Amino acid sequence: MVAIIPHASFTTAKLTQKTKGSQMPPEEICKINMRTRKFRVDENSRDFDCFYSNFIQTVILLGTFYYSIERLQPWSTVTTDTSYKQIFVNAFVVGLIMVGVVLIKYWQHGYRSLPKFDTIYSLYLPFMISLLFDTPSTVINTILILSVLNSYRWPTQLIVVILQFCLIFFNFGAGDRVKNIISIVINFSLSLTLKYIGQLKSLDNIDSNLFSILLTNILYVSEAGTVHFKILKGIILALITIISINYMLKKVMHVKSFVLSISFAMGLPLFTNTFIHLEGGENPLFWLVKYILESTTRQKILFAWSSILILSIPSILIEKDSLSLNTSRKLWHFIIFLLIIPSFQIDSNFVKIALSGTIPVFLSIEYVRFQNLPPLGSAIELQLRRFADARDHSGPLIISYLYLLFGISTPLLMNNSPMGLIGLGIGDSLASIIGKRYGRIRWRGTQKTIEGTLAFIVTSFAVCLILFRLDKAAIFNHLTILRLLSLCTLSGVLEGNSVLNDNILIPAFMMICEKLFTL
Numbered sequence: 001m002v003a004i005i006p007h008a009s010f011t012t013a014k015l016t017q018k019t020k021g022s023q024m025p026p027e028e029i030c031k032i033n034m035r036t037r038k039f040r041v042d043e044n045s046r047d048f049d050c051f052y053s054n055f056i057q058t059v060i061l062l063g064t065f066y067y068s069i070e071r072l073q074p075w076s077t078v079t080t081d082t083s084y085k086q087i088f089v090n091a092f093v094v095g096l097i098m099v100g101v102v103l104i105k106y107w108q109h110g111y112r113s114l115p116k117f118d119t120i121y122s123l124y125l126p127f128m129i130s131l132l133f134d135t136p137s138t139v140i141n142t143i144l145i146l147s148v149l150n151s152y153r154w155p156t157q158l159i160v161v162i163l164q165f166c167l168i169f170f171n172f173g174a175g176d177r178v179k180n181i182i183s184i185v186i187n188f189s190l191s192l193t194l195k196y197i198g199q200l201k202s203l204d205n206i207d208s209n210l211f212s213i214l215l216t217n218i219l220y221v222s223e224a225g226t227v228h229f230k231i232l233k234g235i236i237l238a239l240i241t242i243i244s245i246n247y248m249l250k251k252v253m254h255v256k257s258f259v260l261s262i263s264f265a266m267g268l269p270l271f272t273n274t275f276i277h278l279e280g281g282e283n284p285l286f287w288l289v290k291y292i293l294e295s296t297t298r299q300k301i302l303f304a305w306s307s308i309l310i311l312s313i314p315s316i317l318i319e320k321d322s323l324s325l326n327t328s329r330k331l332w333h334f335i336i337f338l339l340i341i342p343s344f345q346i347d348s349n350f351v352k353i354a355l356s357g358t359i360p361v362f363l364s365i366e367y368v369r370f371q372n373l374p375p376l377g378s379a380i381e382l383q384l385r386r387f388a389d390a391r392d393h394s395g396p397l398i399i400s401y402l403y404l405l406f407g408i409s410t411p412l413l414m415n416n417s418p419m420g421l422i423g424l425g426i427g428d429s430l431a432s433i434i435g436k437r438y439g440r441i442r443w444r445g446t447q448k449t450i451e452g453t454l455a456f457i458v459t460s461f462a463v464c465l466i467l468f469r470l471d472k473a474a475i476f477n478h479l480t481i482l483r484l485l486s487l488c489t490l491s492g493v494l495e496g497n498s499v500l501n502d503n504i505l506i507p508a509f510m511m512i513c514e515k516l517f518t519l
Contacts, residue, residue: 202395337425
C-alpha cells in the first residue's frame with residue numbers, strides 16, 4: 001500500500017497538471033480525484049480487514065502456545081524434565097532470529113520485503129507438533145524452521161545456514177552434531193527441490209518449508225519403529241531414488257519418455273524392496289499378502305473399500321458436469337471419511353498401513369502426470385484437471401488431492417486421531433458448501449463466511465459427539481464434551497480467518513488442540 005498510493009497520487013497530480021489549459025472539463029478532473037480518494041479508502045479498508053483476520057489468528061495461536069507453557073511448566077523447579085526448558089529457550093532464540101532478519105530486510109527494502117502473515121505457521125506448526133508428539137526431535141525441528149528465510153537472496157541464506165550450525169553447536173553434544181548437521185543439509189536440499197518443482201506457485205515458500213521439514217523427519221530425523229512408519233519411509237525413499245535416476249537419464253542421456261516409464265515401473269518395486277526393512281528380512285509384498293490373508297476382518301475391509309470406490313468413482317466422473325467444482329471436490333472428502341472412520345474403529349493398524357502405502361502411490365501418480373509418462377500420463381492429466389482449483393492451475397503441480405491425503409493421514413499416523421477426517425471430511429466440506437450457497441456475512445480479510453464457520457463448528461462437533469457416544473475404539477474418551485466443543489470452535493474460527501491451505505492447517509491444528517487438552 002505504501003508503494004501504491006504515492007504512485008496513484010503522483011499519477012493524479014500529473015493528470016491535473018496536464019489539464020491546466022487543456023480542454024478537459026472540470027467535472028472529469030473531479031471524477032479522477034474522487035476515484036483516487038476511493039482507491040485510498042479501499043486500500044485502507046483492505047489493510048484493516050487483513051489486520052482484523054491476522055489479529056484473530058494471532059490470538060488463537062498465542063493462546064494455544066501459552067496453554068502449552070502452562071501445562072508443561074518448562075521453568076518450574078518442581079518438574080524433573082529439564083529438556084522442556086531447553087526446547088522453549090531454543091524456540092525463543094529462533095523466533096528472535098526470524099524477527100531480526102525480517103526487521104533488517106524491512107529497514108533495507110521497506111514494506112514490500114515483509115513476509116506474508118502465514119509465515120508464522122512455519123514456526124508454529126513444526127514446533128507444536130514436535131513438542132507434543134515427538135519431544136526429542138523438537139530442538140532440531142525448531143532449528144530447521146529457519147529454512148523459511150531461504151526465500152531471501154543468497155547472502156541471507158548463507159547467514160541462516162551459519163546460524164543453524166551455531167544453534168546445533170550450542171544445543172547438542174559432539175556425538176549428535178554430525179547427525180543434526182546432516183538434517184539441515186537434507187532439509188535445505190528438499191526445500192530447494194520443492195521450490196524448483198513447484199516454481200513457488202503450486203508450492204509457495206511456506207508450503208515448501210513445511211513439507212521439507214515433514215519429509216526430513218520421515219526420512220532421517222524420526223526414529224519410530226512401527227510397521228506403518230517403516231513402510232512409509234521405505235517407499236518414499238524408493239520414490240525419491242527412482243525419480244532422481246530418471247531425472248539424470250532425462251537431463252544427461254536425453255532418453256525418451258517410454259524409457260522413463262519402464263525405468264519407473266521396474267525401479268520403484270525394486271528400490272521399495274531394498275529400503276523397507278521388516279523384521280526377519282521378509283519381502284514386503286509377501287508380508288503384506290500374508291498380513292491380509294491371515295485376517296478375515298482385513299479382507300472384508302479391503303472388499304468394502306474396493307466396492308465403494310468402484311461404485312463412487314465412475315458416478316462422480318459421470319455427474320461431474322452437473323455439479324459445481326466445489327461440490328464435486330468435497331464429495332471426495334465425504335467418501336474418504338466413510339471409507340476410513342468405520343474401518344479405523346475395527347482395525348486401526350491395517351488402516352495406518354494402508355494409508356502409509358497410499359501416500360507414496362498418489363505421489364507416484366502425480367509424478368507420472370507431471371512428466372506425462374506413457375501410457376497413463378495424459379489420461380491422469382485429463383481426469384485430475386477436471387477437479388483442479390485455481391491454485392492447481394496456477395503452477396505445474398496438481399496438489400489439492402495430495403494435501404487432502406496428507407491432512408487426513410497425519411493425525412491418524414501420529415496420534416491415532418480422526419481429527420483430520422472430521423475436520424476435512426465433514427467440517428471443512430460442509431463449511432465450504434453451506435458458506436458458498438447461503439453465506440452472507442463474511443469474515444473481514446477473507447472470502448469465507450461466518451455461516452460457513454458455524455457449519456464447521458456444528459457439524460464437526462456433532463460427529464465428535466457421535467464418535468464419543470459410540471466409543472468403539474476409545475475415541476475421545478480422554479476429552480470432555482466441553483473440550484470437544486472448544487476444540488471445534490477454535491478450529492472453525494481459525495479456518496474462517498486464515499488463508500493458509502485448509503488441508504494443511506485444520507488437521508494439524510485440531511490434532512494439536514486435542515493433545516493439549518489431554519496434558
